[in-house]
Amino acid sequence: MSNDEPKSPPRRDFLGIAVGGSATVFAVAAGYPVARFIEPRTRPPSGPTVVGKVLEFPPGTVKSVMVDERPVLVVRAADGQFRAFSALCSHLQCVVGYAPERNQIECPCHRGVYSMDGQNIGGPPPRPLEELQVSVNEGAIIVSSVG
Amino acid sequence: MNAEQPRKRVREGWLSDRLGWGGISTALAKHRAPRRGFVFYLGGITLFLLLVQVLSGVLLVLYYKPDSTNAHASVERIVGEIPYGDLIRGVHVWASDFFVACLVAHLFTIVIRRSYKPPHELTWLSGLVSLVIGIGMAFTGAILPWSQKAYAQARVGSEIAHNIPLIGGWMHRLLRGGQEVTSNTLSNAYGFHVAVLPATVTLLVGLHLFFLSRKPAPVPVSEQVVDEEPGAQGEADAAKAPAAPVDDDDTIPLYPDFLYRQAVAWVGVLVAVLTLAIFADRPLGEAADPRLSSTGAQPPWYFLPFHQIIRSSPRELLGIDGAKFIVGATCFLGALVVALPFLDRKGSKLMAWAGWIVLFVLFLLATSALS
Numbered sequence: 055m056s057n058d059e060p061k062s063p064p065r066r067d068f069l070g071i072a073v074g075g076s077a078t079v080f081a082v083a084a085g086y087p088v089a090r091f092i093e094p095r096t097r098p099p100s101g102p103t104v105v106g107k108v109l110e111f112p113p114g115t116v117k118s119v120m121v122d123e124r125p126v127l128v129v130r131a132a133d134g135q136f137r138a139f140s141a142l143c144s145h146l147q148c149v150v151g152y153a154p155e156r157n158q159i160e161c162p163c164h165r166g167v168y169s170m171d172g173q174n175i176g177g178p179p180p181r182p183l184e185e186l187q188v189s190v191n192e193g194a195i196i197v198s199s200v201g
Numbered sequence: 202m203n204a205e206q207p208r209k210r211v212r213e214g215w216l217s218d219r220l221g222w223g224g225i226s227t228a229l230a231k232h233r234a235p236r237r238g239f240v241f242y243l244g245g246i247t248l249f250l251l252l253v254q255v256l257s258g259v260l261l262v263l264y265y266k267p268d269s270t271n272a273h274a275s276v277e278r279i280v281g282e283i284p285y286g287d288l289i290r291g292v293h294v295w296a297s298d299f300f301v302a303c304l305v306a307h308l309f310t311i312v313i314r315r316s317y318k319p320p321h322e323l324t325w326l327s328g329l330v331s332l333v334i335g336i337g338m339a340f341t342g343a344i345l346p347w348s349q350k351a352y353a354q355a356r357v358g359s360e361i362a363h364n365i366p367l368i369g370g371w372m373h374r375l376l377r378g379g380q381e382v383t384s385n386t387l388s389n390a391y392g393f394h395v396a397v398l399p400a401t402v403t404l405l406v407g408l409h410l411f412f413l414s415r416k417p418a419p420v421p422v423s424e425q426v427v428d429e430e431p432g433a434q435g436e437a438d439a440a441k442a443p444a445a446p447v448d449d450d451d452t453i454p455l456y457p458d459f460l461y462r463q464a465v466a467w468v469g470v471l472v473a474v475l476t477l478a479i480f481a482d483r484p485l486g487e488a489a490d491p492r493l494s495s496t497g498a499q500p501p502w503y504f505l506p507f508h509q510i511i512r513s514s515p516r517e518l519l520g521i522d523g524a525k526f527i528v529g530a531t532c533f534l535g536a537l538v539v540a541l542p543f544l545d546r547k548g549s550k551l552m553a554w555a556g557w558i559v560l561f562v563l564f565l566l567a568t569s570a571l572s
Contacts, residue, residue, distance in 0.1 A: 094378050096379065096380060119492065146511065147359075161495075162494055165512060
């Protein structure tokens with residue numbers, strides 16, 4: 055064999071590069087649909103939800119209801135006005151509850167405290183509770199998930 | 202000819218011939234393991250506990266129903282109606298606790314013994330990822346009973362994941378199966394718990410053992426000279442240093458001596474798990490009602506130190522949301538731990554002390570979280 059003959063890469067090297075390259079391309083190509091498949095789709099809010107009748111909420115009542123798969127506190131003040139707050143703590147989303155003995159809303163997980171108008175007044179919660187829209191129509195209480 | 206002889210012939214002849222056992226046992230006997238020290242058995246015990254969880258988990262899967270309407274009732278049925286169901290669940294739950302405890306103890310012994318230093322980087326990394334996956338298995342498993350406590354853990358756990366820099370939003374949606382904690386969250390936790398995470402951890406443990414076989418555990422720390430300043434000569438010496446114990450007085454063959462001792466440790470752990478499964482009840486709690494306040498929802502013991510930090514944190518730290526800051530800082534510390542073999546190439550004694558101090562602080566935080 056003459057020394058002047060151009061050197062070509064060995065066949066094994068070429069096959070190695072071809073197989074490795076194909077595997078990489080396939081992994082990248084397969085990765086995108088797999089990532090999209092496991093990424094859950096965001097569902098739009100279902101809209102206003104009827105959570106009960108006015109008669110079920112005498113003044114001074116606090117009840118927990120579900121709106122769009124989220125727990126919500128519906129508060130009827132002594133003057134008869136309705137307010138609704140997301141029952142998810144603004145700290146780490148534990149479900150908060152009404153503490154009647156202290157007349158405040160409390161998060162048991164990390165000792166967060168909110169006033170009855172949803173303001174964060176103690177503990178680690180950085181923000182007030184999210185307030186939702188409430189309306190009354192023909193005796194039905196309607197809560198909208200969009201505040 | 203007594204009855205034992207044919208059996209012995211099968212064991213040492215037919216089966217041994219087909220398995221090539223002679224070659225395997227000779228190869229295993231060439232590997233040496235430290236003679237003394239319980240810490241050297243922690244890795245094997247962890248692997249054994251993983252097997253116990255897989256076997257008991259396979260049995261539980263036969264009766265468990267992974268949807269929010271039936272999950273709690275199906276676990277109630279397992280512990281209340283199915284013969285030995287409470288025992289199988291008890292073994293699974295206690296083995297899970299022991300598994301995480303052994304993983305954490307294994308991590309700290311590696312740090313304190315400074316066994317992470319080169320050339321053990323790959324063993325270290327595969328072990329650390331296994332630790333994260335192991336804790337993920339425990340976390341997803343805790344969600345499956347869909348009790349009030351499980352629901353709160355799903356909420357808080359996914360919200361903490363939300364605060365992880367860069368991938369938080371994606372992790373949050375993935376863990377919840379959407380924006381909210383719903384039946385999708387339970388289905389996702391089930392899929393991860395019974396398929397994705399066990400498969401991943403099996404692969405990682407295989408790699409961990411492979412890396413360990415290539416670069417065996419280093420000489421016990423008392424026999425090493427590690428206090429000198431790193432330098433070119435020091436690194437060259439380190440490269441020449443034997444990768445495995447060499448003094449026969451301090452080592453035993455991996456097979457049969459070490460593996461037999463390991464088997465004794467496994468029996469001891471199994472007895473402990475069974476005893477706790479029989480005598481120490483793990484109450485299931487009430488079924489999840491998302492409307493109810495998360496009262497009494499304490500995290501599992503291994504999250505107690507983190508829980509205490511989160512609970513005591515101010516609303517803002519350096520102008521950043523308190524929870525976000527703490528999760529970010531934890532991720533940063535985690536990255537430093539991952540990079541330990543690259544940052545501390547000589548394995549300084551300082552890191553051993555840091556390991557003890559961190560362990561002590563975690564213990565204090567956990568106990569104060571319980572008060």
